[in-house]
Amino acid sequence: MVTPHLDTLWIERPRSEALQGVDLQRCLGVSHLAEEVLRRRDLPSLEEVREFLEARLSAMPDPFQMADMQRAVERLAQALRQGEGIAVHGDYDVDGVTGTALMVETLRAIGGRVSYHIPMRLKDGYGLCLEALESCAAAGARVAVSVDCGISAHRQAQRAAELGLDLIITDHHQPPEILPQALAIVNPARRDCSFPYKHLAGVGVVFLLLVALRRYLRESGYWTKSAEPDLRYGLDLVALGSIADIVPLKGLNRALTKAGLELLSHSGRPGLQALKQVAAVDKVTCGTVGFRLAPRINAAGRLEDASVGVELLLKRSVEDAMPAAELLDRVNRQRQVLEQQTLEEADERWQRETSGATHSIVLADARWHPGVIGIVASRLVEKYHRPTVLIALNEGAGKGSARSIKGLHLYQALQDCHACLQGFGGHEFAAGLSIGAEKIPEFARRFEAVARQRLSPDDLLPRQFHDGEITLEEIDAADLLALERLAPYGPGNPQPLFLARGVHLQCIQVAGESHLRFLACQGGCGLSAIAFGMADRRHQLDGPQDILFIPSLNDWRGKVSIQLQVKHIRPALHE
Numbered sequence: 001m002v003t004p005h006l007d008t009l010w011i012e013r014p015r016s017e018a019l020q021g022v023d024l025q026r027c028l029g030v031s032h033l034a035e036e037v038l039r040r041r042d043l044p045s046l047e048e049v050r051e052f053l054e055a056r057l058s059a060m061p062d063p064f065q066m067a068d069m070q071r072a073v074e075r076l077a078q079a080l081r082q083g084e085g086i087a088v089h090g091d092y093d094v095d096g097v098t099g100t101a102l103m104v105e106t107l108r109a110i111g112g113r114v115s116y117h118i119p120m121r122l123k124d125g126y127g128l129c130l131e132a133l134e135s136c137a138a139a140g141a142r143v144a145v146s147v148d149c150g151i152s153a154h155r156q157a158q159r160a161a162e163l164g165l166d167l168i169i170t171d172h173h174q175p176p177e178i179l180p181q182a183l184a185i186v187n188p189a190r191r192d193c194s195f196p197y198k199h200l201a202g203v204g205v206v207f208l209l210l211v212a213l214r215r216y217l218r219e220s221g222y223w224t225k226s227a228e229p230d231l232r233y234g235l236d237l238v239a240l241g242s243i244a245d246i247v248p249l250k251g252l253n254r255a256l257t258k259a260g261l262e263l264l265s266h267s268g269r270p271g272l273q274a275l276k277q278v279a280a281v282d283k284v285t286c287g288t289v290g291f292r293l294a295p296r297i298n299a300a301g302r303l304e305d306a307s308v309g310v311e312l313l314l315k316r317s318v319e320d321a322m323p324a325a326e327l328l329d330r331v332n333r334q335r336q337v338l339e340q341q342t343l344e345e346a347d348e349r350w351q352r353e354t355s356g357a358t359h360s361i362v363l364a365d366a367r368w369h370p371g372v373i374g375i376v377a378s379r380l381v382e383k384y385h386r387p388t389v390l391i392a393l394n395e396g397a398g399k400g401s402a403r404s405i406k407g408l409h410l411y412q413a414l415q416d417c418h419a420c421l422q423g424f425g426g427h428e429f430a431a432g433l434s435i436g437a438e439k440i441p442e443f444a445r446r447f448e449a450v451a452r453q454r455l456s457p458d459d460l461l462p463r464q465f466h467d468g469e470i471t472l473e474e475i476d477a478a479d480l481l482a483l484e485r486l487a488p489y490g491p492g493n494p495q496p497l498f499l500a501r502g503v504h505l506q507c508i509q510v511a512g513e514s515h516l517r518f519l520a521c522q523g524g525c526g527l528s529a530i531a532f533g534m535a536d537r538r539h540q541l542d543g544p545q546d547i548l549f550i551p552s553l554n555d556w557r558g559k560v561s562i563q564l565q566v567k568h569i570r571p572a573l574h575e
Contacts (some may be wrong), residue, residue: 008462008568010499010548012469015038022046028053031482033474037467038486053485057232063208067193071297072168072184072209073216077495079143080112084529087117087136087144087165089128090238090310091202092301092358094244094294096148097575098237099170099203102315103147105566106210109229110217115141118307121371126425126432137163144168144566148202151175151189156177157182170205173425174411197252203241207234209459235260236267237313243286244294246430248492257488264388271312274325274551296325299332302371338367339372343379346390356384359451362444364391364437365400374401381405385462387413387451393437400433402426407459408451417446420545466548469499474526475562478555481510494518497552502544502572512536520547520564528554544572 016039024035027046030053030465043049051059063069079086086107090100090477104289107114117132124132127149133156135140135143143166150156160167168180175190186209188195210231218224239260241374243407247253265284267273272293276284277293304396314322345368350361361380370392377388381403387410391400404410410431412422420443424433435443489495500522508518511530516538520529529549547566554563 005172007059008464009461010546010568011465012499013465013467015039016042017043017161018044019046019049022048029379030485031479033470033479033496033498034167034486036470037483039097040467041493052250052254055258057255060211060252061196063195063212065175065193066186066188066195066208066212067190068184068207069212072170072186073213073382075143075166075168076107076145076213077216077220077222078417080107080110080221081112084113085136085139085141086112087132087139087141088114089132089136089144089146089149090116090118090185090306091126091148092118092306093148094119094204094297095241097297097301097309098244098313099147099201099206099304102197102203102210102234102237103145104230104310105314106231106234110213111226115139116307116310118305118310120305121301127315128153130156130159133160133163133165137165142166144362146170147206148172150180151185151187152180152423153182154178154180156180162320162455165413170202170209172200172202173207174427185564199248200253201238201242201245201247203238203245204253207231207238207256210234220259224421232259233263236264236269236272238290239264240272240294240297243488243490244298246491249286249488249490250492254488254493257490261286261289261488262562264515269313270318271315271321271325273318274315274321275312275328277318277322278329286490290490291491295335296328296332299335300328302335303331303369304337304504307446313483317417335372338369339375339379342368342372342376342390344381346376347383350380350384358448359386359455360444360448361386361388362391362440363389364393366393368392369392370399373399374432375405377401379402385460387447387448387455389433389443391433391435391440396437398435398437398440402433404429404431405459407454407455413454416450417443420446453565464497464548465494468575469501472500472503472522472527473554475527475551477560477562480551483551497548497550497567499546499548501546503547504544506527506540507567508538508541510538514572520566527552527562529566531566531569534566534569542570544566545569546572 024030040048043052046506057081079355088100090096104114104116119129128146145168147170151171151173157167167186171187179185188198188200204233239257242253242257249257275293281292300306312321312324341442355561359490373390373392378389380388384407387404387408389400389402391398402410411426420439422434504521506519506521511517514533514535516531517525518529518532548568549564549566551564552563
């Protein structure tokens, strides 16, 4: 965790002017604290606030609004009717693994002859694998469906056509100017796509494709001899993949994730039951999914074979799933060790080589594992608030992972540096690239120039947005229970974070190796608090402090109490 200092800007989120004069407590039955948060969630009307709270799947837009959806569905329906082989090609991250499992599980339930392939990160690299396309064609497949990849796969699309494979690309990454020549490309980020929600996860795109396919089959009389699959039972996978891929939890993503988390909480899916056991997950939240379940599935793709994750999710019993879950747990522990080593090396090198004076971080090393550099890049962005590119080298070839901050659109920045790169793809805040070792110095110079052009010195200051100032006396258990209506939390709907001024921290104790526990006292009120990763500041907390905190209810052995998770501390500006 990054230790916050005075140079972190604390910024109160603005209230919606459109909701001024609207009594949300009376109209919607929300609590005082919930009203304060809702006014700061970019919801411009009472109706949108109501839709946000209800998050109903019944309000899902027509999936046939998505470009090429009709063509994709018709070809899949033809393959199902004629018994043609369908090959699903996924990606090795959680989004790709969950999307692949959902596609395979559903098509098989409908009666399809379905195989799947997940590329090996080190052997195959990112994206559609030519060898896999050739293998599935040789095995008799006539339709190939990509999941969470393929939007830039020009060469692979051409090869698929040569092999007699009808290629359906499902993806959500930023499309290039010229799209591959595939039979269908289902991607809400396409410029010519009228679907209103542009920021779905890959597994979300798969879910919508399956919704459209089920409807098409129903209307064409396919279900005369068997029951339609209930696609709601796949929403646990949609939630898992969406949370792991950090898509904004607004609109349709919020509805899908909320329903999926409810299913995941009492999931009948044996693979996820086994994974929850090895990860010691009791209560399912966005946090436990994002920090305990997803990393274990991701670890296999980072270090070994991500198909283990698909196998886990397709298992029919907890007993059969447990070996895969335990393997993922072991691999995740290996990943954590590699990640920490790489983080320490990268951090030390950047400080030594630049004294922290650059607008960007670009580092390469032959010792680094390509499976962990993305996580490490995210950690460096969190710590230094600079766009970061880390590159793992292998015999002169570099595979890079990039992460960015608000103000520098990564995909556009890499376009400006494309002459140095062999390939790249991604989003505004995350991207991947390939590069020759000899081009890295030039790329670093160009990337730094782009960063200096687009980011001011103020842009490099970390910003922490909060939901306004309250007193500790305003917090009660009933309000916190009412706040749970706003979950699930994540990008686009951050967990409520409040400011309290002039708080005295008493009874300070170190918890574990790096955390602090204390009593937060203000006026006549004292509340239990914990500050993760701040043990090194134990002797700097005399006198009144201003704190940013997340209030929550802590249930310990049946005793419920209020606890503050303190995210930032600074000396009080005034009492």
